[in-house]
Amino acid sequence: MEHPDKALGELCAASAWEMEQLRSQMQALEDVVLDVLERGTAPTSQELRSLQDFDLVIQTLSGLSGFYRRVQSQVDESGPADLPAAAAGVTLEKLRDRLRSAGSMAST
Numbered sequence: 001m002e003h004p005d006k007a008l009g010e011l012c013a014a015s016a017w018e019m020e021q022l023r024s025q026m027q028a029l030e031d032v033v034l035d036v037l038e039r040g041t042a043p044t045s046q047e048l049r050s051l052q053d054f055d056l057v058i059q060t061l062s063g064l065s066g067f068y069r070r071v072q073s074q075v076d077e078s079g080p081a082d083l084p085a086a087a088a089g090v091t092l093e094k095l096r097d098r099l100r101s102a103g104s105m106a107s108t
Contacts, residue, residue, distance in 0.1 A: 012082060014102030018064060018095070025057050063090040067099055 032050045036043045043051065070086035087099035 007083065010102045011099075014098055015064070018060065018098070022057055023061060025053055026038055029057070030055055050052045059092055063092050066090065 029051065032043075032047050036047055067086050067090055070089055071081045071083065074081045074086060083102070084100050087096050090096035090099060
């Protein structure tokens with residue numbers, strides 16, 4: 001890995017972006033839940049579609065935690081992290097691609 005600081009910086013930027021997206025999604029979900037609770041009626045079809053984002057948030061958090069567990073394991077076992085290999089275990093395709101993209105400097 002020729003530029004570990006740059007690769008780490010890119011990974012941190014990608015992780016910060018992911019966390020901000022999750023924060024934004026959770027804020028929107030909170031708003032939907034509060035609207036439904038305040039109204040006291042069943043959710044509308046649009047609200048039900050919005051609430052399905054809970055699943056995406058859960059899958060994204062799971063993907064990120066698994067990615068970082070694999071990175072930690074790589075470092076513990078061999079020293080340098082192989083970010084593209086760690087990203088390969090992420091099941092959400094778009095998240096996997098973003099993490100691979102962030103880790104591309106690690107293999108150059």
